[in-house]
Amino acid sequence: MDGIVWRLVFVLFPEPIKLNKMKLEEKVAIVTGASSGLGAAFAMALVAKGVVVYGLARNLEKLTTLQSKLGNGFIPVGMDITHYEGVASWTQSTFTDSHLPNILINNAGAGYFNKIDELTLEQWHAMVNTNLNGMFYLSSNIVPFMKMNSSSCHIINIGSILGKTSRIGAAGYSTSKYGIQGFSEALFKELRNDNIKVTCVNPGSIDTHFFEDSGIEPHHNMLQPDDIAAFVVSILETPDNFLVDEITLRPLNPKRVT
Numbered sequence: 001m002d003g004i005v006w007r008l009v010f011v012l013f014p015e016p017i018k019l020n021k022m023k024l025e026e027k028v029a030i031v032t033g034a035s036s037g038l039g040a041a042f043a044m045a046l047v048a049k050g051v052v053v054y055g056l057a058r059n060l061e062k063l064t065t066l067q068s069k070l071g072n073g074f075i076p077v078g079m080d081i082t083h084y085e086g087v088a089s090w091t092q093s094t095f096t097d098s099h100l101p102n103i104l105i106n107n108a109g110a111g112y113f114n115k116i117d118e119l120t121l122e123q124w125h126a127m128v129n130t131n132l133n134g135m136f137y138l139s140s141n142i143v144p145f146m147k148m149n150s151s152s153c154h155i156i157n158i159g160s161i162l163g164k165t166s167r168i169g170a171a172g173y174s175t176s177k178y179g180i181q182g183f184s185e186a187l188f189k190e191l192r193n194d195n196i197k198v199t200c201v202n203p204g205s206i207d208t209h210f211f212e213d214s215g216i217e218p219h220h221n222m223l224q225p226d227d228i229a230a231f232v233v234s235i236l237e238t239p240d241n242f243l244v245d246e247i248t249l250r251p252l253n254p255k256r257v258t
């Protein structure tokens with residue numbers, strides 16, 4: 001084919017534009033609620049990508065057991081994220097202008113499902129303090145360090161399908177998860193010009209220990225934490241100018257008995 005024909009082919013069938021994926025290797029992440037379930041799956045998936053992960057949770061023993069599987073890329077941090085002073089002092093003593101965080105996954109969560117006249121004050125406070133206050137304490141302390149980072153940063157907030165719709169007995173939990181939705185929407189608009197992405201991930205039922213003592217029955221066809229972790233890693237790997245601001249994940253057939 002002569003040159004003119006090649007040029008015509010190129011105009012008619014141009015190469016697809018290839019966007020560079022964000023490289024995760026050697027990035028620094030904070031994952032709350034890393035001692036079990038989805039948080040532990042995030043930690044595993046990120047360490048496998050070469051990310052240094054600070055895993056936060058109250059149960060230090062479980063975190064240390066996870067470190068023995070994952071190695072030194074996982075750093076256990078025993079912390080109750082509902083205590084502001086603890087979150088603030090850990091952040092200030094861990095990060096400096098030469099050691100900056102890139103990824104924050106606000107995953108730790110509490111859920112109690114009771115009708116309004118049966119939901120205890122303790123359960124209400126646990127949900128608001130963990131799901132909302134904890135997320136604010138981490139985000140407000142980490143964002144100043146992310147703003148110092150010349151590479152792009154990403155905050156992932158784990159909401160829920162119950163932050164999009166609700167059910168009987170979920171008034172407290174849905175209050176917190178709708179709150180996460182609003183927080184994430186405002187934050188993505190606030191931080192986009194600082195090169196910080198914010199994504200709200202709203203999963204349906206996941207096969208973790210979450211339902212123990214929660215007041216609702218798990219079913220037999222739930223989402224798997226490793227699948228969600230792999231999917232979130234792919235969101236983190238999107239090119240710099242590509243934002244997934246919000247996403248809902250559901251089991252296709254939640255009622256199917258396998």
Ligand SMILES: NC(=O)c1ccc[n+]([C@@H]2O[C@H](COP(=O)([O-])OP(=O)(O)OC[C@H]3O[C@@H](n4cnc5c(N)ncnc54)[C@H](OP(=O)(O)O)[C@@H]3O)[C@@H](O)[C@H]2O)c1
Nearest residue numbers: 033035036037038057058059080081108109205206208210
């Ligand atoms: N499972 C589901 O069906 C489902 C569906 C939609 C959304 N979600 C959301 O997914 C997230 C992860 O839940 P999961 O299913 O993985 O449940 P999980 O296995 O019960 O994990 C919850 C994690 O949060 C940590 N945590 C709770 N309170 C904390 C506190 N005050 N300070 C620090 N860490 C705290 C727990 O660790 P310690 O006890 O060691 O502190 C644990 O690691 C939650 O935000 C949940 O709302 C779950």
